[in-house]
Amino acid sequence: MVAKQLDEETVKKVIRQVEFYFSDSNLPRDNFLKNTITESEDGMVSLALICSFSRMRGHLGLGDAKAEDVPEDTVEAVAETLKNSTTLKISEDGKKVGRTTELPKEEVAIEQLDSRTIAASPIEYDVKLEEVESFFGQSAKVNSVRLPRHVGDKRVFCGTALVEFSCEEDATKILTQSLTFRGAELALKPKKEFDEQRAKEEEAESTRRNMLQNRKNSPQEEEYPKGLIVAFKLKSTTSEDPSVEKGNEVKLETEGKPDSMELGTEDKKESSPENEEKTETKKLSADMYKDNKDVVLREDLKSVFQKFGTVKYIDFKMGEESGYIRFEEAEGSQKARAAAVLAEEGGLIVKNYVAILDTVTGEAEKEYWNMLRGQEKFRGNNKGNWSRGGGKNNRGGRQFNGKNNRSRDNNNSGNRPNKFHKVAAA
Known part of the structure; x- marks a missing residue:
């Protein structure tokens, strides 16, 4: 069989490339080749393996061939070519290649290379x-x-x-x-x-990279502030039913309302054509109830809770029995809860009511913040058309399904709010 012949240009490239692999320039930093030499008994390396290296495959036109796929005639041709090198030696069987001189100590070789x-x-x-x-x-x-x-x-x-x-x-x-x-x-x-x-x-x-990995592995609860929120439920301290105001038999539409509302006829029906008399509607502000001990306003809650720290927001509607206080610092909510536990009444006194406090933690706390951020996003996408509740006659504020959730009767007809007591606290 006639041995494969390499053209003159390929011969030059092959000699230069293999000499480089085994040179003082490459070997001290080429851990794979260095370890292969160390593990061999004679300090030589398979020529088929050398031919499978990336740049050698390019010189020899071998594509993506692995060591075991390199043709024998190609190995023989490379062996014959490398016999002309002054720094390399070929094994007797023509299947291995190695250095003619011993490699200097690694630290010495690297120092010389860098210089x-x-x-x-x-x-x-x-x-x-x-x-x-x-x-x-x-x-x-x-x-x-x-x-x-x-x-x-x-x-x-x-x-x-x-x-x-x-x-x-x-x-x-x-x-x-x-x-x-x-x-x-x-x-x-x-x-x-x-x-x-x-x-x-x-x-x-x-x-x-470590910072990115740590963020990726961090638990989701780190994405919102902790301990700022305290939930409360109002409990009446009197046995008197406050649903009817003395001297005034008119019920107030207060459930789901902010601290201002309308007072009028029970159903606000339109007058018939024959009856030209119009129903008069008056605006009642929260100021009318500031001295009424049976009606709890946001300002009443703020005056009580701000003793423990800066109150950032009061999530409460007049006429409801529960809500949330959001402090600026977690220390405020901690102090408020501690004071409520120590109080003889079992909570904090707000007019004729005791505000029973509870913590908002874990999934409930997470759900609260997710709800809040979702509303803020909605607000940003609906500028000029956003309101705290559903519509003109449905001013229900933030709704939350976590612990101590406020209850609402949603069986209204005609989008009218329910007729409800002045304060619906139990």
């Missing part, structure tokens, strides 16, 4: 190794060129080329020159300085 290597930038992302080698080869003999990957994205070139010369003197000489590559003036520095900057960038990238 004759310079870093050059900026180099455009689409540059080829051969182009950089040819450019610097005009000034001195180049042993190798490396194009390190970007710290944050290993898929792309970082923009700095590492050029190794044959000796330290050549590298030192290059550093003093003013060179322009592809129209850009190059910044040249020793490899040691590049390594120091690279180490800082890698540390920063590692910190950034």
Whole structure:
């Protein structure tokens, strides 16, 4: 069988490439190849494995072939080619390759390598190794060129080329020159300085990745503030039914209303054509009830709870039996709960009622904040058309399905609010 022949250009590329693999320039930092040599009994490496390396596959036209797929005639042709190298040796069976000299100690080899290597930038992302080698080869003999990957994205070139010369003197000489590559003036520095900057960038990238991972692994409850909310339920301290005001048999429409409402006829029916007399409707403000001990207003709640800390918001409608107090700091809610527990009445006195407090934690707290943020988002998407409740006659505020949720009767007809007591507290 006639041995496969490699053309002259391929021969040059193969010799140069394999010499580089086993050189003092590459071997000290090539852990895979270095370990392969160490594990072998004779310090040599399979030629089929060498032929399966990326750049060798390109030179030999092997596509994506693995070591076991490299044809025997290709291995034989490469073996014959490498016999012309002065730094490599071929095994007797022609299937292995190795160095002719012993590799220096690793720390010595790396120190020597760094001393004759310079870093050059900026180099455009689409540059080829051969182009950089040819450019610097005009000034001195180049042993190798490396194009390190970007710290944050290993898929792309970082923009700095590492050029190794044959000796330290050549590298030192290059550093003093003013060179322009592809129209850009190059910044040249020793490899040691590049390594120091690279180490800082890698540390920063590692910190950034750790922060992102920690955020990803953090429990969801960290996404909202804790301990600001306290729930309350009003309990009457009197046995008198406050549903009817003394001297006034008119019931107030208060359920689901803010601290102002309408007072009028029970059903607000339109007058018939024959009856031209119109029903008179008067606006009643919260001021009318500020001295009424049977009607609890937001201001009444605020005057009680602000003793424990800054009250950020009071989620309560006049006529309802429960609500929420949101403090600016968690310390305020803690003090309020502690005071309620210690009180003889079992809660905080608000006019003729005792406000029984309970904590809002866990899923209930999370649901409250999700509800609140959802409404804020809705408000932002409906500027000019947003109201606290459903419509003109349905002013129900924030609804919450967590612990101590306020109850509402939604069986209204004609979108009219229910007729309800002045204060519906039990």
